[in-house]
Amino acid sequence: MSDLIKTHGLELDRCAFCHDQCMSATPEVVATGDQTLVVSRVANFIRLADQGRLDWTEGLAKRLFYGLNDGLQYEYCLVKKEGHRIEPFLRAARAEAVRRGLAPAAVAAAAARVRDTGNVFGCLETLPEPVAPSRGGPILVHDAASRALTPDALAAARLLLQDVGDGPGELAIASCGMVEFDLGYVDLSQAAAHHVHAALAALPEGPVVTGDPVLAYALRVMYPQWGLPLNRQVLHLSEYLVDRTDLLPTFRPRNEVATFHDPAALSRGLGIVDAPRALLARVSGLTLVEPVSSGAAAGSDGPLAGYPDPAVASAIRHARFNELVSTGASLIITSSPYSKANLEAADGGTPVFDLIEFLQSAR
């Protein structure tokens, strides 16, 4: 028996006895119509398995990994006011499944890539030496997600940081450890996190900035929980730039209609909703239309990595893509490498930009 109930008993009980008000906000249920993926059912499986009333099997493990775990349910949760969360127990249960050797093939393959290359994308990279910032400037941090999924946005970030003129430094890391943590590979996650923590400790003072909200969330929220406080500000690029708009270049008018997709880690994780919109408002001629769900309640665009069912991932990103294009927008803008990759994979004809890449293209 593991310690799942001991550590997460209250949350597991709340969900297992729940009236399921988060069902419409559980994308994998909407995509599959499968009641076994409803949070109350998954929570109950975990309780019963922990009590020894249900066997830990591959089938049970697979259901644990279907959850996008991106906090959307929380927006609809009937015990939201009490700060209820499902991510902690789901991650702990995934870790238990991994410990028992029950990880689904796609999850195990993702972990194997991390072991082989240091990142979940399997990119074999030689990382450049860190560049120290000058004059207390920011340190642009990126991991393989930005380099593999949105290299143009990363290049644009460098240029915009030069524009605002604080003498930015740069730190390329293999992985911040968040994806591994979410998939239940705690050892891999912690190894990555310790590495990043040490690398940042070796750099002079100055805020960390990143265009990847998953990385920002890990550094700002998870590292302190893992006993690795950074003792420096961690900012998403949109937050950093919006405070320096007077230093930004003038953007060319773009007479287009765009919609902004709020990435989960940015809006729900970090509570950043206004900053990207404020930056887009600086592009004259650009009309921003809101989709049905936006901000903290924005629909999910799909998983980060290692998802056990590609067809379900595809259905989820298509549903979000369709919601975004139903606004009538001719372009979709988001601000996360994972979200951009997911929405692009929906392959629906409407171009998808990263926020920073879009701003750079409008200068």
Place this chain on the structure above:
Amino acid sequence: MSQSESHPSADKALLDELIAVLAPERVSCNDLDRLAYARDTFPLAIKGVAQGDRTYQPDVIVWPETREEVAAVIRLAASHGIPVVPYGGGSGIVGGALSVQGGILLDLKKMNRILALDSLSLTVTVQSGALGGVLEDQLGAQGYTIGHYPQSIYSSTVGGWIAHRGIGTFSTRYGKMDDIVVSLEVVLPDGQIMTTRSVPQSAAGPDLNRLFLGAEGTLGVVTAATLKLHPLPEARTHMAFAFSSFADGVECVRRVIHRDYRPAVVRLYDPVETQAQFSSLGLEPGQAVLLFVVEGYPELVDLTARSVREIARGLKPRDLGTAVGDYWLANRFSTASLCKTLTKPYGVADALEVANVWSRLAQTYTAMKEQMEAAAGPNGQVYGHCSHFYHTGGNLYMIFHAEADSVEEVSDIYYRILDAAFKTSMGNGGTLTHHHGVGLGKGRWMPQELGDAGFGLLQRVKRAVDPTNIMNPGKLGL
């Protein structure tokens, strides 16, 4: 003959045939899946499954995507003599979606598409497995709403709304499912597909839509429905008052309704719920809060709001301004306190909804509260509100929390309280259920509700439509 003998469980031949008409990934007899479907939101089933109890598990689960697939499954079930239980969101709280005799569970949530939207006639045709929250978002994006917002909108489906004759919190303006349904597409127990006409009214014999409204899957499977639509409201306002008694609140609502005003939301809380929900307002014990939310076209909203306020003032309440409405609008989907009681090993809670005419409404409330409290015992709590009103009367929503002395006694105390509640409601001329339906939990009171002749007629209808009793057996008291 045992129930399982009367309906042999799914065998290999049946599974093969199901896979042939659907696809392997849309047929499951996996143990985990069966356990997940062994509950809906019937309190005793939630508690049972939380202990790993598999009493109500189906033998096999299927996920059809079209009406033809539903028909094929039903024909297979009929040929094997195996029960079929339609399953929507599983949010029903009377055990309607429980597989009491095993068999095939038909999860309809893959059938979730909008098929047509007629913006001139203001109707939408939608497959029955659409989840309410998702459907309303899709309609909202096009500027429409059905106006049906049950508290369970995020966990219930169109098919479940119809099967239980459900109602939403904005019902006084938008109506009950009985008013919202325009036409239905139904797969009958012999596999035929019946579609009623999408017309505003008809006199071609008895209304066949009505046969399936409230049938709880016992007469067929609703596969699609055409429902009334409304443009999204352009204006909304709300107001609340504290009356010196519950009866005064009832009288205020009656005057509003009889003056032909239709605020979308009308909620009258009894003194106990008033104190529990609005303690910060510093109200006197015994006072009852009444909330009105008015929405629609600005000129009508304005007129209704002014008139409602004027009518209310005639009964000298305290004007509570907008705080109550703001709070309710922000928290209207939460049933956290009921769930909390269910997590206690010996705890049980439920919300019982009955209805009666104006002349007997307040007295029915008083009598039910008294009888339910006596049945719940010293550790029990009973309170309630009225939240749906009509020309002739309204509903009573009686909530109870109770604790038994042992796990074994949970079911006893639960049914003792239900018995007290329903006998009192019916004894006062009221009904057994206003919108949750009958399912498994209330079946035993159906003969009293309908009377011998009425219940006998329902039994004969069931036998005629479903002679082999494969459609959701054991529900509606049948």
